[in-house]
Amino acid sequence: MDCPICGSDDIEILNSKQKTTKKKFTEEYLLKCEDCGHVYKNVISLKKPRPYRLIISEQDKSHKTTIDLSPSDELKTGDTLLTELGQVEVTSIEVGDKRVDKSNLEDVTTIWASSVEIPARIGFSVDLHGEVDSYKLDLERDFEIAPGDVVKIENHIVKVHVIKTQERKLTSGFAKAGVIKRVYSKPVRFNSYDYDLTKNIFKKTKKSD
Ligand SMILES: [Zn+2]
Numbered sequence: 431m432d433c434p435i436c437g438s439d440d441i442e443i444l445n446s447k448q449k450t451t452k453k454k455f456t457e458e459y460l461l462k463c464e465d466c467g468h469v470y471k472n473v474i475s476l477k478k479p480r481p482y483r484l485i486i487s488e489q490d491k492s493h494k495t496t497i498d499l500s501p502s503d504e505l506k507t508g509d510t511l512l513t514e515l516g517q518v519e520v521t522s523i524e525v526g527d528k529r530v531d532k533s534n535l536e537d538v539t540t541i542w543a544s545s546v547e548i549p550a551r552i553g554f555s556v557d558l559h560g561e562v563d564s565y566k567l568d569l570e571r572d573f574e575i576a577p578g579d580v581v582k583i584e585n586h587i588v589k590v591h592v593i594k595t596q597e598r599k600l601t602s603g604f605a606k607a608g609v610i611k612r613v614y615s616k617p618v619r620f621n622s623y624d625y626d627l628t629k630n631i632f633k634k635t636k637k638s639d
Pocket residue numbers: 433434435436437438463464465466467468
């Protein structure tokens with residue numbers, strides 16, 4: 431859509447019209463170049479979306495579904511797609527009997543993706559002097575936990591003192607649940623807390639050390 435006169439990409443859309451035929455979706459733009467003032471038309475024509483085979487892996491399961499995409503578009507690994515099963519990230523693209531990282535959708539046979547909406551499962555330990563209440567929690571992947579947070583979990587009110595992520599141990603800052611492996615906490619004598627994780631418990635085990 432760059433200006434055909436001066437090549438600028440600083441373009442204002444004055445007007446746009448959409449037309450849909452059986453096979454195509456056409457968008458006609460009236461554009462004005464902000465640099466040289468040239469007014470011109472641009473027509474974008476896309477093939478109408480059709481269903482593509484999509485396989486979504488989620489933890490140890492996989493789901494077969496379809497997604498409607500325009501064959502005019504390009505797809506590459508790492509792209510995010512919004513599906514019936516939530517947001518997914520493209521992990522592989524099958525064209526014929528080959529796997530590629532990038533392709534025009536026209537040629538694609540199957541799209542492989544992994545779910546990015548599944549909750550993060552993290553460990554949460556409550557140190558009870560000699561015994562540990564160990565939980566598995568399911569949290570939104572972008573839920574933030576910081577050392578120093580005061581948390582309610584069942585009948586405990588605890589303070590987070592260390593967060594172990596995939597890469598390091600944190601005693602300050604914060605981490606998102608998506609990268610946390612385990613949170614270590616100790617009971618505190620507070621009556622108030624920052625948040626309650628009781629409803630996020632997936633499993634509880636008691637350990638003595
Ligand atoms: Zn221009």
